[in-house]
Amino acid sequence: MFKKLLAPLAMLVLVACSDSADTLKVGGKDFSENMILSEMIAALAEAQGIPVDRHIPLGPTALNLDSLKRGEIDIYVEYSGTGLVMLGQPALSDGDKVIKKVRSLYEPLGVTWGKRLGFSNSHGLAMRADRAAELDIATISDLVAHSGSLVIGIEKNFENRPVDGFTPLTARYGMSFEAVKIVESKDRMSLYDALLSDEVDLIEVFTTDGKLDESGVKLLVDDLGFFPAYDAAPLVRADALVRFPSLQESLDRLSGKLDEEAMRKLNRLVDQESFTPRDVALVALVEMGLLENDNILPVNEPIRVSMAPSYKGIAESRQALRAVRKAFPGRHVRLDITQDPLKSVGNGTAVIGLVTTAEFVSLDDKNIPSLRPFEAVGVVGQSYLHIIAFDDAIRSLLDVKTLATGPKGSGSYRAGQLLAAGLGTLTLKPVNEGTDALNITGSSGAEARLILAPLGSDIVKTNLVKGKLIPLAGWGDDNKLGRFPYLRQARIPANIYKKQREAIETLSSQLVLAGPRAFLDVDTERQGGEIVISTSKTTLTDDVVRTLSKSLAAKNGFDPAVPSTQALRMQPPNPPMSINPDALVSILNIIVLIFIVWLVWLYIRPEPH
DSSP: OOOHHHHHHHHHHHHHHHHHSSEEEEEEEEEEEEEHHHHHHHHHHHHTTTOEEEOOOOOOOHHHHHHHHHOOOEEEEEEEHHHHTOOOOOOOOOOHHHHHHHHHHHGGGTEEEEESOOOOOOEEEEHHHHHHHTTTBBBBBGGGGTTGGGGEEEHHHHHOOOSSSHHHHHHHTTOOOOOEEEEOOOGGHHHHHHHHSSOOEEEEEEEOOOOSSSSSSSEOOOTTTOOOOBBBEEEHHHHHHOOOOOOHHHHHTTOOOHHHHHHHHHHHHHTOOOOOHHHHOOOOOTTTSSSSOOOSSSSOEEEEHHHHHTTTTTTHHHHHHHHEEEHHHOEEEEEEOOOOOHHHHHHOOOOOEEEEEEEEEEEOOOOOEEEEEEEEEEEEEEEEEEEEETTTTOSSSSGGSSSEESSSSHHHHHHHHHHHHHHHOOEEEOOOOTTOHHHIIIIIISEEEEEEEEETTTTHHHHHTTEEEOOOOOOSSSSSSHHHHHHHEEETTTTTSSSSSSSSSEEEEEEEEEEEESSSOOOOOEEEEEEEEEGGGOOOOHHHHHHHHHTTTOOSOOOOOOOBBBGGGGOOOOOOSSSSOOOOHHHHHHHHHHHHHHHHHHEEEEEEO
């Protein structure tokens, strides 16, 4: 009996071993870049006719390396510096020396380092650029004097690295942080959100992170050369190269094809635009001419978000873009930088715009306001009117005759129109947003400048080098608040800007994401001298709007002065049924009642004798 069972079991084992031997098992680490590279290797192997079994992602470095040694996977992409320190070797900054060293160290283990892919991805530390400038920090050594009061964010894998991780880094530089925020490796990109929202002061990054291209993030110089060279290369079992003779050829095709800029672009597609690592890998291989089938290219129109130049790169715009990406997963999100974002939304150039409520308004020749055909779909924050004077004799806006604003159609110009209409004493002078204070006062003759921006804006700080904030007086008089509810009374708190010792009276305008208002039977709408295409087909779906709102997590609702989306309004309960039914129902009820009375009469009538 035992022999009869043994024979089929042996056959199953042989079949299983045969299947395993005939399949290339591709592993990968648990972050976007490594998954992209592993998918590239898998796709190139399949193009050579090699069957592939994907284990992407398998896990962190140690798990991939151990699985490779045991034969549970055949190949994954590793970084030369990581390969060096995983065997307890000291760091080397010369990439050629590092790859030569790891090849000699790993060969006795039956593991081969392939040709380098063309880029190095090092660890690093990054800060918000404004915070680094405030503390005068450019290098990691500059952190030492401030580290005791700083909070750092790192990923768990970096915390546990024994030679080039967090503990050895702090020991090498001699610094200790106030607190450490640790996230799982798969959530590493959330550290950027924590940095930009001031939850942490600096974070651990990879030098090929797509988000490093975002304005406002500064990579600190590793001035002591702590981090080794991390050249990416395939790490493959020697027996896999024997089992699959064409594998080496497919790997060599990828050699030297990627640089850091290209890798940041690919990482950005996954980390910020929600494409899958496999899709990104296939597209890249086609674009590099390594795969011939261009049918695999995803065809998606990008989702364009329009905003003014002054909002590009600030915290509020980053928050808005993150919300849009979550609302449109799998779609490219692109910026449309324009002075009049709602115009771009109206003509179909952009799907959604980041604007202030002041931009919803147009004034006619008689200064009568009308609302442009758009609606707010998500609350992002608040923008403030910053009035900057360049003459010490000017104490408030009432002293200003000529006020410089942004170009015509811009948010600051529209806000300036409302001020001019309300005060009746202002002349507006539109200028380019990049124009500095000296040009404004010299060539245009303006005594002050209006900038509509969130608190702490860099463009405001630049202008305050030559000017000072002045209060907006006189707006609470008469009926200005009722005529122009798109601007609300507010104060710029003291010490928001250098040398600003007191709170400044001003006006504010809610900052929102906006889309076209729905018109069921209207193709075009003319308001304020503008023709705007606005049909029900261009409106954002309720699901998209709800996702935007959830992602933004605004603490306050829409300003009631402008139209807001129906999708987020509270719906009343179903009304009760009418007490008075229609005539037919009344007649039927009477007939039924008569029938019941007749039956009762039949039951109680006296029996005939």
